[in-house]
Amino acid sequence: MDNYITDRNDTIENLLSKEHYFQSLLQVLHSNDILNNKELENIQVQILDILRETANYYTKAESYSVRVEVAEQIMLSIYYTIGSFLKGKTSIKERITLIKENTMKYLFSEGEKVLKIKIEESKELLKNVQKNKLKTGNYAYIDTINYGIPLFFIEYDSRFAAHETQGSIDYPLAIDEMDLVGIEYINEYLRKIDFENQFCSHFDSHEIENLLKSFDKNSDHILINIFELVLTNYLGCMLLGKEGITLDITDIEKRYLKNKLGKLKEEEFNEVISRIVEDIFKEFTINDINFINYINKTIYKIMPNIKKNIEINKLENTFITFKNANENLIRYEDGESLENSRFKGITEEIRECDKVENKIQIIREEIHSLRDLVDVLGSDCIFDYEFIEIFKVLDDFEISLLLKYIPNDSVMDVDYGTESEKEWHEKLKEYLNMINEEKKSKIIAESLNIIL
Template sequence: MENFIINQEESLLGLVSKEHYFQSMLQLLYSNKLLSTKQLEKVQFQLIELLEETVSYYTRYESSSVRVEVAEQIMLSICFTIGLYLKQQSTMKDNIALIKNAGVKQLFKEGEKILRDKVELCKSLLNNIYETRLNTETYAYTDTIDYGIPLFFKEYDTRFASHDMPGSIDYQLAIDVRNLTGVECLEEYLNRLRVENKFCAFFNGEDIEALLKGFKKDYIHMLINIFQLVLTNSLGCVLVGKAAVLLDLNEGDRVYISSRMEGLSSEQIEKLIFSAGAKLCDELSIIDEELIKYIREVSKEIIIQLENALEIDKLEKVFITLKRSEDNIFKYEDGEVLTNSEFRKITEEIRACKNPEEKITIIREGLHSLKDLIDTLGADCIFEDEFIEIFKSLNEFEMALLIKSTSTSKAFDNEYGSESEKEWQRKLKEYLEALDASRKAEIFRIAEGLEV
């Protein structure tokens, strides 16, 4: 019987309102006969006594009465503060014991200590936000951090309106804070914003701005969540075999993603996205469990958007192409291209060589254009692991040129090009996948800034 009672008590814990914790708990305990009428009346009487004392303090002891609306707000504040203390208890049984035995005034005093600690914690969290903030022109983001949240600390009344939420928070999180108010709401908001900032710190600031511009030209005026846009495109990059930090996706990438998902069920798409999320975390060396959980939760919303976009053939609304300013684009002009006879002579020389180092030397000395290099890779004069040795000999800029010259969806598509073209492209993909994450990311970043 005792075990049954304990289980009954604990089963009620999930029914308690997070926003009106103390009031909700009293109602549940009374309706489930865990608090007698006499015990409830005792708590109510003590609450009224505490209200009268607080009202006197509110009027600076000049009056013992205030407008009904003011009294109601003060009572909500008292209950909110008591609720903070009760939330700290590990079991419903502990809460019941406190309500029955500790006295409302004692519960309120303990709640005030927690309230003060939470205010200081929020100040610390805001300082962390300042340190990790994104360099963005988005008004909602900057105004919330610079003006809206600091206003909370100026106007928050811990004694008479601890349940209130002053300040102005316009920037939307990827996961909204619900069913919380007062300093609890701010604490949760700042914690989630901190997690979002931490994730975005893995990416190049200019890439993020280019992503926002690609989303909407007038993005600075929009109420958009930066984290979700960054996560979405990063997942897209993983799906097409690009570095997760790259962010940029083109039409060919979208065609490739669409073909991968064609005919898949909702469960299969979910599995594919969750797998991409796990790979993303592995590639970026993300070990923070809170961030990993947050990524997974937001991915659920991305999956819904993705399924809707696939249904109406509007994948460009989900996976965005970065829009860079002309100042960030490097226009590459190719070198002099060999004549047909010169090209045949070079490729025959390469074919005759048995040593990869000799082939690399001929390529270095005989080829002076990107076009000739690509044609040589597909000319049946380089074989097997010789491709890898040639890729190793190229610097990051040269590798970026090679990648940029080939659309991702075509470069690794088995239906594209001749057999020799497919071979060198498969070897290119193999080589890129074996690179460490930082070098791979740098090569792709250079590639996205090139116009070939």
């Protein structure tokens, strides 16, 4: 039996679900007669005992029963916790031994330890990601790192819902494997975005913003992966043999690339790309095998697009040429944000005001950063017509800045965010429709050129 397990180790592993790991492992082991009926029934009985004990914690010992939906969620959480422990073992044989020779309560307890470690690791990763985040105005990127992922740690419940992925994560990774859930997904997400930030840190932030604006003038409001765009254009620059760490590729250079790459057979094309990628690893001193694998996976994703666009003479769909309009970009440095306790006190003071004039006075005197102003607008302390009155006293540039925080393909479409955020988005749209067209066009155009 040991030889059988060793021989089929990879086959069994490929049959397992990353999301429902323990359940799929039990199913595969049972269907292959590695676990018999009696062993499987014993495991299920033990898990039910863990469920009863956990449900008792859930009700704070006030009841011995919970709703069916709650019991099902707790059961999934238990399976997830045990699976987290077993995933960390190096072979199927070791996992089988653990299942056969230990109680489920022991495996569950060890799984809880694994989750606690992963939570702490992920919190440290988040600190690093926030510290080294890119200077970009892309809303999804900013919102995910500053608010969405921190929200996960506030709401995550490793005891009763370890398998659930809380928070709000909108920013797409270059390679996003969605078959993970819970803290495992967050941990993986943070590792990958850390890799992406590390790579992009080698480039001038103004060049990166130029690249994004040249890709789409509304790049702040669309879901794009910054790293993939940067890697693609730098790959093109390396293929051109350009000196220095630059991202711009001219139209003439794109024609040269088409002629150069279009003559290569598939095997030759793959070899050329492989050599360039190796040069990138050396140039940026990338030695981490996981980092290397992530870049290679992204390159593998990019390559078919390069080939296809060479064939149809649309290489501009792969490599981006900077647009001269980007010379008009406005780089905005925000003021210092308030401490949470101070901010909370101000919003409560605003909420208690009966007159909008008093609310405006508090905002003018106490709020000195765009981020705080946006948060005030979405904090349920300003209501209905008061938004319009506040917008009226802001200057055009301040209105342009606020438009940067309406995260959509079009600055005039407002169907995203919490209910409070949607309200001020709608009111800003209403205000813009009240002013003359020339002024509105100027505000929107200026907003598109702002880099936060």
